[in-house]
Amino acid sequence: MIVRVIKFFAKGLLAFLMLLLLYFVAALIGSAIPVNSDRQAGGDITIYLRTNGAHTDFIFPVENDVMDWEQMIDSTYILSKKGNYDYISFGWGDLEFYRNTPEWSDLTFPTAMQAVFLPTPSAMHVEFESPPRFDQPTVPIKVTEEEYRTLVDYVSWSFQKDFSGNVRPVPDLHYNQNDAFFYAKRSLNSFYTCNTWVNNGLKEAGLPACLWTPFDEGIFYKYH
Template sequence: MERIIKFFAKGLLAFLILMLLYFVSAVTGSAIPVNKDQPQGGNITIYLRTNGVHTDYIFPVKNEIMHWQELVSPQYTLSKRANYNYISFGWGDLEFYQNTPEWSDLSFPTAMQAVFLPSPSAMHVEFESAPRFTQPVISVDISEAQYRDLVRYVAQSFELDASGNVIPVANLHYNQNDAFFRAKRSLNAFYTCNTWINNGLKNASLRACLWTPFDDGIFYQYR
């Protein structure tokens, strides 16, 4: 019995040390800026929105660079409306999205599976008449070249079928104006929904942090 207790005690200690290293790395990576110096006079405004845990991009539905409805049609939503001005994108674990429409629905098994077990991912797409400011939102003015790189990054995150079309997730909606689609990669402790957002910013030569699994790291760079 004493050996068993020592074994579990060592295992718990090792786990706590790993968790401490993880959070220290997250704080350190979040504090290190990338692409700190930005050109002046960006003529395209995008938004970053967080619910306190998860970050989304918000883009214009249509401009001279990208017409998003040609890739993700509003026909996939329950309302099927087409008169939107903005569109938001969030990436994450598919089963997490299916089982956790509200954070109050979060269960320990769902969280552990999303973080530690390889599983399919999904893109949450929502059409909006205007960005919602009921949650923390920041606006970012970017250049056409930066937006073009960001558009490419987001579009390439969708999984496509043999015909090159997005793949909707059947019967999954949070409201009348959203839809979910199959996406590439799998979420884990080192590549979270916020890491996906941060990597997109870095890819587009926008302000970002070196690495972060949390939304705080992204918003810290735009404080």
């Protein structure tokens, strides 16, 4: 009986390891296949991509001829209540992960497993910045007005809205004086991560991206 139990768990562990291996192989292949690689570089608008080593954010101008983000997310949502910032960053991810993991050192196994395997709510993390924070790896990208407009539509669509079309803030959740969290659409899983969200936005805008990636390395490799 004990031998059968051991064999059962050994087979289960082997199957799990095989699936994990296939996942990483698929991620490697998907990250290596470029999308929009023939795009002509250049444009009048500068945006940024920033990573903390695991999670990627978009950084956009707060206001230009295409979009004034303060019409959608003003300073009343942040603790400092200050306005007149030059840039605004957007990150998408699992709400409970954001809530329980302000620093990567706070990450626990249950939080990670819940984020990846359970259909939990997602959130947008928004931070006002002047100038953009360069304390983490950050790359500038010159985009055209049309490309930026597509990115604006993509990010705006990702927010959950109320019946009046307003964004829905997550109460009492902040990392600093100039940020806020908002309820977002979709749910994070192993095939649709925070980096997949950024990569899909780049693809929609016709910018260099990966065929599919759950990680940040594939995205940033396209801009080195």
